[in-house]
Amino acid sequence: MTNESFAVYTGLTWTAVIIYVLATVANTSGIIFGRSGYEKNGYKLALAGMVVHSILIAYWWRIVGHGPYMAPSEVLSSDAWIAMCLFLIFVRIYPKIKPVSIVVFPSTFLLLALSMLSNPGIRTLPPTFRGIWLVIHIALYKISLATIIIAFAFSIFCLLKRRYDFDWLQRLPEPQAIDVYAYRFAGFGFIFWTIGMLAGSIWAHQSWGRFWGWDPVEIWSLITWLLFGIYLHLRRFFRWQGERAAWFFAFCFIMSLVSLFVTSHMGTSIHAEYFK
Known part of the structure; x- marks a missing residue:
């Protein structure tokens, strides 16, 4: 893995983490203080974070040549992505589960942040x-x-x-x-x-x-x-x-x-x- 590839990977990861953190803050504030506008902005930020996160996973998949299930960083990152993705799907089907976002959103950014503590080096499958x-x-x-x-x-x-x-x-x-x-x-x-x-x-x-x-x-x-x-x-x-x-x-x-x-x-x- 070149220094350039690692820099892109790190930059995308940090960007996704920061967006997820902002989504968590906005969403939690909206739920606790009854501000529907904040809550809506939290979901918009979560979607934006998912877009960046999807680009990150696709980019790393192309670099390493296999799916995100080999190194600890890949496992944690894909766990975070699926948790957020499924929640956003479920909340469209069951709107009453919206308050669960107060747990799912921070879980997502914590999993992704933890992935940065592991060496993302290329593993041979x-x-x-x-x-x-x-x-x-x-x-x-x-x-x-x-x-x-x-x-x-x-x-x-x-x-x-x-x-x-x-x-x-x-x-x-x-x-x-x-x-x-x-x-x-x-x-x-x-x-x-x-x-x-x-x-x-x-x-x-x-x-x-x-x-x-x-x-x-x-x-x-x-x-x-x-x-x-x-x-x-x-x-x-x-x-x-x-x-x-x-x-x-x-x-x-x-x-x-x-x-x-x-x-x-x-x-x-x-x-x-x-x-x-």
């Missing part, structure tokens, strides 16, 4: 990392992450609305409605996590001749999947709702972050090849 099933496997997990961030935001809102009486919280839907949104988006994320695991098994069989190898990433992904399944089971058949459901999902969310961002760095994991 190993032979086992080629193939459509790897792309499907990674894409599905990224979609799952984006949706469980939304479910996590609703779980936090559920806890806050029952405990505090802030003005901006009163503009949110009723606790029962918030609880239902948390449940539905958690189910959506669970479906994509499930299919992502299955796609990963097919990729593992094509690459290493086995569907399951008790790799740390595989184990933790299974544990997280089971926890999300327990959460949905408790809600569907044991009528869990409200605070205890929200607290349990918050735990599931933390475990999903460990599964996605921590276990892949374990030296005993074959997935650690991503980060060499």
